[in-house]
Amino acid sequence: MTRWLLPAAVLAVLIALPHGLKSYGIYLLSLWAVYAMAAMGLNLTLGYAGQVSLAQAAFLGIGAYVSALLTVNGVSFWLALPLAGLVCFAVGILLGFPALRVQHHYLAFVTLGFNALVFLVLRNEEWLTGGTYGVEGIPRPSLLGLPTQSPIGFYYLSLGFLVVLSFALYALLRSPWGRAFAALRENPTRAESLGVDIRAYTLLAFAIGSGVGGLAGAFYAPLVEFIDPTPFDLGTSLALLLMVVVGGSGYFAGPFLGAALVMLLPEWLRFSESLYLLLYALLVMVLMATCPSGLLGLWAQARERLSRRRPPPPVLETRT
Amino acid sequence: MAEFVQLLVSGLATGAIYALAAMGFTLLWQTSQTINFAQGEFVMLPAFIMLSAIKLFGLPLYAAFGVSLLVSALLLGFGFKRLLVDPMIRHGVLPLVIATIALGIFLKEGVKLVYGAEALPFPEALPQGIWRFASVSVTVNDIGVLLLVFAMVLALQGFLSRTTTGRAMQAVAQNPDTARILGIDVPRMITYTFLVNAALVSVAALLITPVYLAKFDNGESIGLIAFIAAIVGGFNQIRGALVGGLLIGVIDNLSGAYISAAYREAFPLLLLIAVILFRPQGLLGRAEERRV
Known part of the structure; x- marks a missing residue:
């Protein structure tokens, strides 16, 4: 039971936190919840299936536009949400199926091109997406008659969904299917010899990860209430990748920590004004040089050094 | 027809410059498994x-180019390898990918801080003027760029296939372990490729900046196109990078003029995806060129 102690404590803090914050702080927290969802999806692709996807922002965008366009036209958010996830899951299958025929870094390249393409379509197809003018007046959903118009209401809604999603993915990873995955990551040759269909598992992981990105997007749209193509460019995909890696790819809690750090760091560095991106980039390079397995990897190493009896942390080398 | 030929020639010329950056990109990947996401910024900085x-010193452009060759070799060649690639590469490809992305942001923001966000004029490197053949007019600059790049590619190919050092570099690219057993100083050969890359991006900067003007965020588009060119041509072939660069330059120009200006940037991307799906080893690549 002790392993639930820390998550429960963190959750308690997350529930209590917004009461001491102004609305910008609550907005940042909600944004964190959304990015943590998207990063969690990417962690499935990267940390568990060992494939680099540079299109998570595109899936976030597709999900956001699906949810925005449907809800603006009167469709319930609770119908738009699963649709956003399903559309991204289907696109993930279509994109991943041919790309994963060839192993290694090719999914990274295909997804990089895909993200740039999605950005262009969002910008150019004005009849559908409003182009650079975007979609505005995205309504916030209500849950069981409770409106989420207030910042804090929507924050609790996003946090609640984040918790539900975490449980779902946790259960998924603990299922036989998820365990086949761990086997895949630790030793692909052995896993294959034991009858694990590497390609099918990797494809499913990528598609589910993309679908989760779509779900995150469905929350992003009502959170900001106005969307245009800018937040879904390649830069955001790289930021999401950074969140997973900084937190510790392949660790379940990695995306939560990584999303918090990647989002908060620019806020903390704001004192340095024009220098902040410079410092940010420098910090990332130092972090990658000193602990490439991310913060949780560093923590696991430290813990292992303290008590030699524990089994070593999982091998985190990502096959690309 | 005249317009078509003009677009073709100017597309080839821009493509040839992209090819320089793409070749450097390919070289780094081949010898050291470095996927350099800062390659665009590497072209911007020189x-x-x-x-x-x-x-500062009132130098003429060509002397300034010499200075930039030296500084690039030091910073983008030697420094990049020593400070970023060497400590990180043993952890696999991914941390280094993230680190080069960060390096790109670092260079971009650094330049913005020092030189500001405005585009600065840049002196022409090659003679200007227009040649007319019947109804077709091409700029002297475009022809000069093409000749210069072809000369450089031939020189580089010659160096890699004729000299002992060049052949040792190729051996490292094909199989570092065997190369080591044969007594090749592998780290030194890898350093050489980083130096060659530094020289290539310097030349690319000299040729492309008069067109795009010097701006801190030039690297974004150059980097993406170099990357696409490298993969389209064949990730393990220098000739491939050349063909990829030329092809992208031409496609970019022609599709922008004849198909859709709004989707101009999309055509190289579509080509990228098509190549990866149908010919993943690239147009000129061979499937088992490199051991995994």
Whole structure:
């Protein structure tokens, strides 16, 4: 039971936190919840299936536009949400199926091109997406008659969904299917010899990860209430990748920590004004040089050094 | 027809410059498994080094180019390898990918801080003027760029296939372990490829900056196109990078003029995806060129 102690404590803090914050702080927290969802999806692709996807922002965008366009036209958010996830899951299958025929870094390249393409379509197809003018007046959903118009209401809604999603993915990873995955990551040759269909598992992981990105997007749209193509460019995909890696790819809690750090760091560095991106980039390079397995990897190493009896942390080398 | 030929020639010329960056990109990947996401910024930076040399010391452009070659070799060649690639590469490809992305942001923001966000004029590297053949007119600059790049590619190919050092570099690219057993100084050969890359991006900067002007965020588009060119041509072939660069340059120009200006940037991307799906080893690549 002790392993639930820390998550429960963190959750308690997350529930209590917004009461001491102004609305910008609550907005940042909600944004964190959304990015943590998207990063969690990417962690499935990267940390568990060992494939680099540079299109998570595109899936976030597709999900956001699906949810925005449907809800603006009167469709319930609770119908738009699963649709956003399903559309991204289907696109993930279509994109991943041919790309994963060839192993290694090719999914990274295909997804990089895909993200740039999605950005262009969002910008150019004005009849559908409003182009650079975007979609505005995205309504916030209500849950069981409770409106989420207030910042804090929507924050609790996003946090609640984040918790539900975490449980779902946790259960998924603990299922036989998820365990086949761990086997895949630790030793692909052995896993294959034991009858694990590497390609099918990797494809499913990528598609589910993309679908989760779509779900995150469905929350992003009502959170900001106005969307245009800018937040879904390649830069955001790289930021999401950074969140997973900084937190510790392949660790379940990695995306939560990584999303918090990647989002908060620019806020903390704001004192340095024009220098902040410079410092940010420098910090990332130092972090990658000193602990490439991310913060949780560093923590696991430290813990292992303290008590030699524990089994070593999982091998985190990502096959690309 | 005249317009078509003009677009073709100018597309080839821009493509040839992209090819330089793409070749460097390919070389780094081949010898050291470095996927350099900062390659675009590597082309952006030498332009500002040249501008500084011109402004601070009153040097003529070609002397400034010499300075930029040296500084690039030191910073983008030697420094990049020593400070970023060497400590990180043993952890696998991914941390280094993230680190080069960060390096790209670092260079971009650094240049913005020092030189500001405005596009600065850059002196022409090649003679200007227009040649007319019947109804077709091509710029002397485009022809000069093409000749210069072809000369450089031939020289590089010659160096790699005729000299002992070049052949040792190729051996490292094909199989580092065997190369080591044969007594090749592998780390030194890898350093050489980083130096060659530094030289290639310097030349690319010299040729492309008069067109795009010197601006801190030039690297974004150059980097993406170099990357696409490298993969389209064949990730393990220098000739491939050349063909990829030329092809992208031409496709970009022609599709922008004849198909859709709004989707101009999309065509190289579509080509990228098509190549990966149908010919993953690239147009000129061979499937088992490199051991995994």
